[in-house]
Amino acid sequence: MPGRPVRLPAPVVDDTTTVAAGLAALRAEVELPVTYPPAALAEAADAARALPAGGHAPGDRADRTDLPLVTIDPAGSTDLDQAVHVARHGAGWRVHYAIADVAAFVVPGGPLDAETHRCGLTCYSPDGRVPLHPAVLSEGAASLLADQDRPAVLWRVDLDADGEPTDVHVERALVRSRAQLAYDQVQRDLDAGTADDVLQGVAAVGRLREERERARGGASLDVPEQEVVRADDGTYGLRFRATLPVEGWNAQVSLLTGVVAARIMLDTGVGVLRTLPPADPRDVARLRRTAVALGIDWPESVPYAELLPTLDSRRGPHAAFLNEATTLFRGAGYTAFGGDVAAPTGDAAEHAAIRAPYAHVTAPLRRLVDRYGTEVCLAAVAGRDVPDWATAALPGLPATMSAAGRRLGAFDRGVLDLVEAVVLAPHVGATFSGVVVDADEPREGRARGALQLREPAVVARVTSHDGPLPLGGALDARLDEVSVPQRRVRFVTP
Structure with missing residues (x-):
């Protein structure tokens, strides 16, 4: 599949007014929060000025600014949740994973806390992002930007030679990332053999964890992502983007942290898991x-x-x-427990794609639930009670996160539908080549399915009046209808 932004022959997608209006209408349609109340913004600004230690999170903070952490993210990212360091440790490995300490900036029960519960998740859009936390925090004081002292929750996970955890510790710390790295450059360095020991360690641990995942019966899908891209001139396009190996390896470090966090929660009897039947x-x-x-x-x-x-x-x-x-x-959700609610067991405690209990704790800048799971783990490892503000919120988190996920999913689907319609609108009547990626059983002489075009990078509905669609096979189809206001594209077999 194309790994670059796709540009159609003239006319290109230059109707930015149409796209902007469509995105605004879509935000209203799915009721996506787009502004912060003044009180929440003021609280965020006050918290940002409290750097470097943060003023709201309890407990001492260890100075770990000597640890040479790095961040690895898509190029241009500014909301940096994680920084990593990996080194040999005996016959195995020691992973340090620093996570932005959002609890250091949010007053429980305050206006900023209330607003994060209303949002639930950061929303990414072709024309910018709607952050879970105001930019002064998510892209500034709380983000693990390079060469800045930052409050963090620092995980230390020791692994044996097979990549299985042997020891886990988590604490509040002050950290300092040494470099902000992008996936594509890290992959080039790894392929060329010029990557430093830390990046080689990330790759080695990532491969080990992939092997452990397969041994457990877990599965990761390599499905090309359909992305909307915006050029410097304001035009829009689409592309399919296959993930780089280093993205999978880096993700395995995050999954490792989520797996050990879930184990801590289950042992403690308090927490919130990410589950999948x-x-x-x-x-x-x-x-x-x-x-x-x-x-x-x-x-x-x-x-x-x-x-x-x-x-x-x-x-x-x-x-x-x-x-x-x-x-x-299908069917991923969250399961909270503690107090009168017993911890789940068996399949009810597992994430089926990972084939292990799993918790979200590594993206608190962008995902509300992580702040609470992290607080449970900190308290458990320190041998103290989970703060009341965290335990009080746990029962309501699954519903809050599910609502945010549905809203964000509807927005993401709508964005793709909108841009696909704008990209294809000038080409009604033209014939395109693609691959059938979904096909229903024919009914009443008509078969419907999904066609993944070779160019532009569009997955659209297609209808055949000439028998079944060839699932996985090549197909030429005519663009029969486009409606930008309704975000609808329809192909038919010629």
Whole structure:
């Protein structure tokens, strides 16, 4: 799939007024919060001036500014939640993972706290972001920017030679990132053999954790992301972006932290887990039928978690299969426990894609729930009670996060639909080539599905009046209808 912004022949997407108006309408439609009340902004500004230690989080803060941490994020990122350091430790590894200490800046029960509960999540959009926390914090005082002393929650996880945790510690600390690195440059350095020991350690630990995930029966999907891109001249386009290996390795460090955090919560009997039920056997059976249709060899004795890593999303049949495989991971949510609510057990405590209990604790600048899970772990490791403000909020967090997730999911889908419509509007009647990535059973002489165009990077609905759609196969289709106001695109077979 194309890994670069796609530019159509003239006319390009230069109607920025239409896009801006469509995004504004979409925000209103999904009721996305877009402004902060003055009291919340004032609290954030006051907290930012309290650097470097932060004024609201309890407990002593260790000075770990000597630790040569680095951040690894998409180029241009400014809301930096995590900084990492990895080094050899005996026969295994020692991972230090610093997480922005958002609790140091938010007064429990104050106006900023109330607003973060209203938002739940940071929203990213082609024309900017709607942050969970005001920019003075999320892109400034609380962000782990390079060469700045910052309050953080510092995790230390020791691993054996196989990548399994042997010891865990977490504490509040003052840290200082040495460099802000971008994924593409880190990948180039790793490929060229010029990466330093820390980055080589991230790659080594990431690979080990991927192996442990596969051994547990977990699965990660390599599905190309459909992205909206905005050029310097204000025009919009679309692209499919395949992830780099280093992104997966870096993500494994985050997953590792979430796994050990979940174990601490379950042992303590207080916390909030990110959960996902096991795949529905009917979905697995349907996926096996899809594999047959696509010519993908899937022996009965091989579980889907072992098959998925062998597929290449750059190949049409594989991309179609991976797209279908996302249906195995429906139903993710949060499970809170503590007090009169017992900790979950068995499958109810697990995230099925990870095949282990898992908690969100590594992105508190962008995700509300992480602040509370982190506070539980800090208290448990220190041998003290979880603060009342944290335990009081736990029961309501699953509903708060679910509502925020639904709102954000609707917005993200709407953004893609809008930009696809704007990109394709000048080309109604033209024929495009693509790969069928989804196909329904024909009904009343008509079959419907999804067509992933080769260029531009669009996944759109397609209708055939000439029999079944060839799932995973190439197809030429005519652009039959585009409605920008309704964010609708429809293709038909010629």
